[in-house]
Amino acid sequence: MKIKNYVVTVCFLVFFLGGALLCLLHSPQEYSTSERRKLKQFPKITTETVLNTKFMSEFETYTLDQFPFRDAFRTVKAIAHYYVFGQKDNNDVYLAGDSVSKLEYPLRPELITSAGQKFETLYNTHFKDTGANVFAAVIPDKNYFLAAQNGYPSIDYDELLRLFRESTPDFKHIDLFDALTIDQYYRTDTHWKQECLSGVVDVLAGGMNIADRLTWDYVENKVEAPFYGVYYGQAALPMAPDTLTYLTNPILDGCTVYNYETGKTTGIYDMEQLTGDDPYEVFLSGAAALLTIENPACTDGRELVVFRDSFGSSIVPLLVPAYSKITLVDIRYVDSTYLPNLVDLSTADDVLFLYSAMVLNQSNMLK
Amino acid sequence: MLFSSIPFLFYFLPAVLLVYYIAPGKFKNAVLLFFSLFFYFWGEPKYTLLMLTSITISYAAGLLIERFRGTRYARVFLWIGVGAGLLLLGFFKYADFMIANLNGIFGISIPLLRIALPIGISFYTFQSISYVIDVYRGDTEAQRNYIDLATYVALFPQLIAGPIVRYTDVAAELKQRSHTAELFSSGAFRFTVGLAKKILIANPLGELCDIFRESNEKSVLFFWIYAIAFCLHIYFDFSGYSDMAIGLGRIFGFRFIENFNYPFISTSVTEFWRRWHMSLGSWFRDYVYIPMGGNRVSTPRWLFNLFVVWMLTGLWHGADWNFVLWGLYFAFFLIIEKLWIGKILKKLPRVLSRVYLLFIMIISFVIFNANGLGGIAGDVGGLFGAGGIPLVTTETLYYLRSYAVLLIAAIIGSTPVVKTAVSKITPKITNVVIAPVMLVLLVLCTAYLVDGSFNPFLYFRF
Numbered sequence: 132m133k134i135k136n137y138v139v140t141v142c143f144l145v146f147f148l149g150g151a152l153l154c155l156l157h158s159p160q161e162y163s164t165s166e167r168r169k170l171k172q173f174p175k176i177t178t179e180t181v182l183n184t185k186f187m188s189e190f191e192t193y194t195l196d197q198f199p200f201r202d203a204f205r206t207v208k209a210i211a212h213y214y215v216f217g218q219k220d221n222n223d224v225y226l227a228g229d230s231v232s233k234l235e236y237p238l239r240p241e242l243i244t245s246a247g248q249k250f251e252t253l254y255n256t257h258f259k260d261t262g263a264n265v266f267a268a269v270i271p272d273k274n275y276f277l278a279a280q281n282g283y284p285s286i287d288y289d290e291l292l293r294l295f296r297e298s299t300p301d302f303k304h305i306d307l308f309d310a311l312t313i314d315q316y317y318r319t320d321t322h323w324k325q326e327c328l329s330g331v332v333d334v335l336a337g338g339m340n341i342a343d344r345l346t347w348d349y350v351e352n353k354v355e356a357p358f359y360g361v362y363y364g365q366a367a368l369p370m371a372p373d374t375l376t377y378l379t380n381p382i383l384d385g386c387t388v389y390n391y392e393t394g395k396t397t398g399i400y401d402m403e404q405l406t407g408d409d410p411y412e413v414f415l416s417g418a419a420a421l422l423t424i425e426n427p428a429c430t431d432g433r434e435l436v437v438f439r440d441s442f443g444s445s446i447v448p449l450l451v452p453a454y455s456k457i458t459l460v461d462i463r464y465v466d467s468t469y470l471p472n473l474v475d476l477s478t479a480d481d482v483l484f485l486y487s488a489m490v491l492n493q494s495n496m497l498k
Numbered sequence: 499m500l501f502s503s504i505p506f507l508f509y510f511l512p513a514v515l516l517v518y519y520i521a522p523g524k525f526k527n528a529v530l531l532f533f534s535l536f537f538y539f540w541g542e543p544k545y546t547l548l549m550l551t552s553i554t555i556s557y558a559a560g561l562l563i564e565r566f567r568g569t570r571y572a573r574v575f576l577w578i579g580v581g582a583g584l585l586l587l588g589f590f591k592y593a594d595f596m597i598a599n600l601n602g603i604f605g606i607s608i609p610l611l612r613i614a615l616p617i618g619i620s621f622y623t624f625q626s627i628s629y630v631i632d633v634y635r636g637d638t639e640a641q642r643n644y645i646d647l648a649t650y651v652a653l654f655p656q657l658i659a660g661p662i663v664r665y666t667d668v669a670a671e672l673k674q675r676s677h678t679a680e681l682f683s684s685g686a687f688r689f690t691v692g693l694a695k696k697i698l699i700a701n702p703l704g705e706l707c708d709i710f711r712e713s714n715e716k717s718v719l720f721f722w723i724y725a726i727a728f729c730l731h732i733y734f735d736f737s738g739y740s741d742m743a744i745g746l747g748r749i750f751g752f753r754f755i756e757n758f759n760y761p762f763i764s765t766s767v768t769e770f771w772r773r774w775h776m777s778l779g780s781w782f783r784d785y786v787y788i789p790m791g792g793n794r795v796s797t798p799r800w801l802f803n804l805f806v807v808w809m810l811t812g813l814w815h816g817a818d819w820n821f822v823l824w825g826l827y828f829a830f831f832l833i834i835e836k837l838w839i840g841k842i843l844k845k846l847p848r849v850l851s852r853v854y855l856l857f858i859m860i861i862s863f864v865i866f867n868a869n870g871l872g873g874i875a876g877d878v879g880g881l882f883g884a885g886g887i888p889l890v891t892t893e894t895l896y897y898l899r900s901y902a903v904l905l906i907a908a909i910i911g912s913t914p915v916v917k918t919a920v921s922k923i924t925p926k927i928t929n930v931v932i933a934p935v936m937l938v939l940l941v942l943c944t945a946y947l948v949d950g951s952f953n954p955f956l957y958f959r960f
Binding site: 133134135136137138139140142143144146147148150151154181182184187190191194195198201204205207208209211215216217218219220222236237282283284367 | 503505507511515516540541543678680682683684686687690698702714715892893895896899900903904907929932933936941944946948950
């Protein structure tokens, strides 16, 4: 009995005193690779921040962010959450077979309609009188294939499409839902795989009447380093990585990409990103408000403007052979009312609004 | 500062343990007081002075009552001590409630004061008041050492969410207490169990309640899941905190009173309140109900006494009418049990009387957690399909499946089943597994904390 008391006492003291020592000795990290975010640094301490408790709340965030072996503890939590307490999702992230996804629920009709109205306003402002052909396509997110089938709450995608089409009456809508399966998405990431998009490109090209200007003649370049997608870090569970592949051909190799924010000119693929935090950013250098792709191999001067999210980064290069110039706009990062000051949209022959269902359902992020 | 937070567990607790056990015996109370004030200052810098004021008034009142014992001045100082505490509590907790009601009744528009509620004011005020009354009654001597009295009121383990410790229960330990490995280890394990109840059970159940509130697809089944989840949530949240407080108390040599005794296995409302928040129930019994005459009075007076006590019990939990209604709801059932159905309940098979209690208790906590009086009809009505809501939805079934293990574990954990099972295991085995079990729970709690977000205790608002 006495030994038990000493053992319990020592264990308790070692756990907390040892933990405290580790916390004090632990060097603060700047960035969490698994969560792809900056970590909180030691907060500024002043009389004001102490009296208004700002210091205390920031210190709490600091201690959470900088806790020793943080990722290992997150994995312990995820394992307990899924396998001990039998919970179906962990912070909305769930496993379905060997794929991981994040719950997108419920359907927010007002945001779908709001996105459509915003796009319709862009059409009326920039393209109504130019004679450009305006197309729209919704990309199903992974939940379309995984959620309902695996007993997770799923939004009504038919209703989403109906609401979106109803609020964009001037667009020609292209249905991509039947051109995709779950196998065309990365298991550990939210995005689709570029090398699996030939069917999607066919449907888009058919809808946009550019099928005769495109061919599927690419070299598949597999990246040797494992690709751990955005959900890998969020799931915090051990799982096999994906393989990232990008497609090249001489036409794409000859293109230049101009980034209006950075003022830099690069190629279609930004190889430096392959060693960065998110290798998916190899496609058109990742998140960017405004890009222009110039294709010297196409000399007829046809221009395309794409309003897009991150899914567009990997598919738009596959539309390049059909156009001399493609302008990509991401209105999550640039206020759409500023566009006329930045770029001339009036010369576009075709306009494509290409958005994932997930972004439409969270369209309050669109500016 | 929350017990279930990294700053408490890995910064504050190690520091106070180190300094406390290094400090010589005569300085131990001063160490506890210093760290307790720091603990309070961390959450409420501006209200630390308010708490010290409350302590100082009680200290002075106690000394003056003793000095003038036997004279009418003793009674005056009693009222000053009690009145000052009630005045502070009334101002900081109930001023806006009273103003809003006055505005509503008389059609006037006195601006609300919008004062932030000082954390734990209900708990430390009740402790201070009980001390002053106990000195007046002669149940204890006035504390001459300010540090000792301040340590009693401000002691961080029970400062902000109870249990409401009586001065008479810890007066001897404030003066002289022993520190043994047996007491420390029992406290350490009790603290760990409380931490696990809070982090592993109460917090996820709280998330389920939040999901229900935000859901656009409510169903009758979802209302029941929410009602059951909330009852379990508040039980594990509050009893978990009490376990941590009692455990920390033992680590520092104090033996605090128990606050919960498996209330959900009760067979009547009367029994429920003997098992739920016992320190509050006994406080109202000893300092309000019995001084008013208790049940040794005429029936109308007894009914009045019950009405007052339960209205105050409701109000103690929050400055809103749904809390008052919650208190009176229990008063109603206590009265009909005393007058009519108490004997019938005793004769019923236990399972039936437990179903009776659970039904009343579940409805009571739906009232408790409703968004004011207006929200009660919607929440209680939803349990019975009011508003034409469906019986079940896909979303409901998903969350039922997702939280099934947790709900079952919580239901089992709210009964003495685990305790009974453990008691049947030979001490040899329990002695061997207790330390590994504690370490596993501590690792799991740390993992949940590191992954999780800020999740305050429910009883901080009281």
